[in-house]
Amino acid sequence: MTHHATQPIDGQKPGTSGLRKKTRVFMEPGYLENFVQAIFDAIDGAAGKTFVVGGDGRYFNAEAIQTILKMASANGAARVIVGQNGLLSTPAASHLIRLNGTDGGIILSASHNPGGPDEDFGIKFNTPNGGPAAEGVTAAIFERTTTIDSYRKLDAPDLDLSALGDASIGDMVVSVVDPVADYSALMASIFDFDAIRSLFAGGFRIRFDAMHAVTGPYATAILEGTLGAPAGSVVNGTPSPDFGGGHPDPNPVWAKDLMDVMMGDNAPDFGAASDGDGDRNMIVGRGAYVSPSDSLAVLAANATLVPAYAGGLAGIARSMPTSGAADRVAEALGVGIYETPTGWKFFGNLLDAGRVTICGEESAGTGSDHVREKDGLWAVLFWLNVLAARKTSVAEIMADHWKTYGRNYYTRLDYEAAPTEGAMALIDGVRARLGDLPGQSFAGMTVSQADEFAYDDPVDGSTSAGQGLRIWFEGGARAVLRTSGTGTEGTTIRCYLEAFSADVLDDMTLLDGVRAATMELAGFQTHIGRTDPDVTT
Structure with missing residues (x-):
């Protein structure tokens, strides 16, 4: 049997780096299968195509790769290149996609997030240029997850991915390669x-x-x-x-x-x-x-x-x-x-x-x-x-x-797993006031300009709006506020602070003013109950 009935599963919208959830969510019946089938469907099928597959070795990596191989075969793929023992760093996977002229790749990772049965897992599709799928592709994948009614998966034994060389699963060739060479x-x-x-x-x-x-x-x-x-x-x-x-x-x-x-x-x-x-x-x-x-x-x-x-x-x-x-x-x-x-x-x-x-x-x-x-x-x-x-x-x-x-003094404050309601109230509150902020003073610093960043791609003309709130202060200091798409619970707020000096080259206290002003302006204490971050970098 290769065709399996299914139904849409809520919450399979990719973020900035693919789909990330708790590992046990990915382990639920049909969860990984639905998303992988949605990838194949969104790129006009896998028939006759070649893909690279690999991951960072985190918990559930090996099992997920076996599932992907069986699904690729059932969907008619001609060949999959996979790292020995399922391992490929993300840049190495990108290189293999480009080197072999494949039709893309599926990378299993939640990047810098912790791993384990109670921690995080992730999956993303990289296109034939070796890079993460553009927004149009990820939108098509997500759209397919909302309508999917079946997935294809070959009933076959797992392959030994420790042995280098070519093997087969169904009619598909699986090339196990040295991940480093x-x-x-x-x-x-x-x-x-x-x-x-x-x-x-x-x-x-x-x-x-x-x-x-x-x-x-x-x-x-x-x-x-x-x-x-x-x-x-x-x-x-x-x-x-x-x-x-x-x-x-x-x-x-x-x-x-x-x-x-x-x-x-x-x-x-x-x-x-x-x-x-x-x-x-x-x-x-x-x-x-x-x-x-x-x-x-x-x-x-x-x-x-x-x-x-x-x-x-x-x-x-x-x-x-x-x-x-x-x-x-x-x-x-x-x-x-x-x-x-x-x-x-x-x-x-x-x-x-x-x-x-x-x-x-x-x-x-x-x-x-x-x-x-x-x-x-x-x-x-x-x-x-x-x-x-x-x-x-x-x-x-x-x-x-x-x-x-000169020196651009800089720091990032991460407020991890903040209560979503409070985090969004903080961001939405600043967004609603952007037009009124110039001229206002906070903790002794005056706002000179404020906006929400939108990007017009100079190559393809596409526009990406809602990409972060920017606040400049008189004297050139800057603060940026945005939520992160890499976490798996609550909402992570990232606050970026910057101040420039052409001649004072060793004094991190130059950031103290913009930090105090941003905490007051955004209402961190009011909305999420704290001004001290979990991580400062």
């Missing part, structure tokens, strides 16, 4: 591996925290194996279904062990971490944390030191909440700067059109035109290439960058 070759084509090898040979020390997630095998193979970093440079390198009981989000809160090492005595020269599915990064020097916004700007400013970007950048793109540090670099380089909504899919058109080379988000995601996803290990290798070329420390690179461009 093609990605490693791509990195070698971008960076000066000889220079990085020389860096390590000279005694340079690194600590890469894979956070028990998917980048462990990639980092071990490339950093320790290919580039010669000392054994043990990669820690927490074995992927775990529950990420070792931790939270695989590379920031100073959840990667505290790394921060303690890097801020302590006898710290390594360089520290880095990546997240659950390998698309995010955190960069730390000895005694020097680098914010994601600053990291994007520094990499753009030093791009010509990397062989693949030696000819210069076509342009730079950043998400709207990301600081304006990259804008200053783009101006100095004489290249375009593009401000997009949050969500990597918005960079895809710009990359495909050749308008930008490097792009990034403040939420620890940086990437380039080598794939159509953000890429954590790529960012780490980029930093190592720059350090090898400049022969100086992370702290010295940051000091030189701020001296040249």
Whole structure:
């Protein structure tokens, strides 16, 4: 039997990065099947097509992949390329889609969210360019979930995904591939591996925290194996279904062990971490944390030191909440700067059109035109290439960058799992007053401008409205308020604060004023009962 009767299941609307729910929701009968069938139906079927399938190894990953393979076969797919043991980092999956010219891919991950039977799971469809599905595609998938009445699934035994090579399920070929090999070759084509090898040979020390997630095998193979970093440079390198009981989000809160090492005595020269599915990064020097916004700007400013970007950048793109540090670099380089909504899919058109080379988000995601996803290990290798070329420390690179461009002081406050009613009242309350805010003062700061960000895609002309509330204050400080689409319970409010100085380069208190003004303006205490966030980055 291949046809199974079903009925729509509420709540299968993809967010900024696919569909994310609690793992036990995905494990309910028909839940995963409905959504996968909706993907196939929304792209005019799977017959004769080739797909990439893989995930970050979190709980239920292996079982979900077996279901997807049986459904792909029942829907007539010709071939599926899957990572050994079901593992593929998100950037590696994007590369395989592009390298093999497939019809897209299904990636199983909830990114930086915790994993386990009582934690989070996710699924998203990436299109043939290797990037996350555009809004039109995700809308079609969701629409299909509201009308679906059957799904196709082959009744067949599970495949052994530990064995490399071709196998079959029904009439469909399943190619089990080394998840690291093609990605490693791509990195070698971008960076000066000889220079990085020389860096390590000279005694340079690194600590890469894979956070028990998917980048462990990639980092071990490339950093320790290919580039010669000392054994043990990669820690927490074995992927775990529950990420070792931790939270695989590379920031100073959840990667505290790394921060303690890097801020302590006898710290390594360089520290880095990546997240659950390998698309995010955190960069730390000895005694020097680098914010994601600053990291994007520094990499753009030093791009010509990397062989693949030696000819210069076509342009730079950043998400709207990301600081304006990259804008200053783009101006100095004489290249375009593009401000997009949050969500990597918005960079895809710009990359495909050749308008930008490097792009990034403040939420620890940086990437380039080598794939159509953000890429954590790529960012780490980029930093190592720059350090090898400049022969100086992370702290010295940051000091030189701020001296040249000024400093965009920046922080993000996350209010996680806030009561949805209060969170929406806070956001809706600010939205309703946007037109009246200019000229008003809060905690001693006067609003100069306020709006709700809407994006007009310069490539395809599409418009994405409702992408976050922006408030500027006299003197140039800025606050951004938006809700996040990556959580699975309650509502997460993200509050982004920014202040610029051309000459005061080491004083984080410059953000105190805009923080106090934003708390008062938005009524955080009134609506959600607190002004202190769960996570500060």
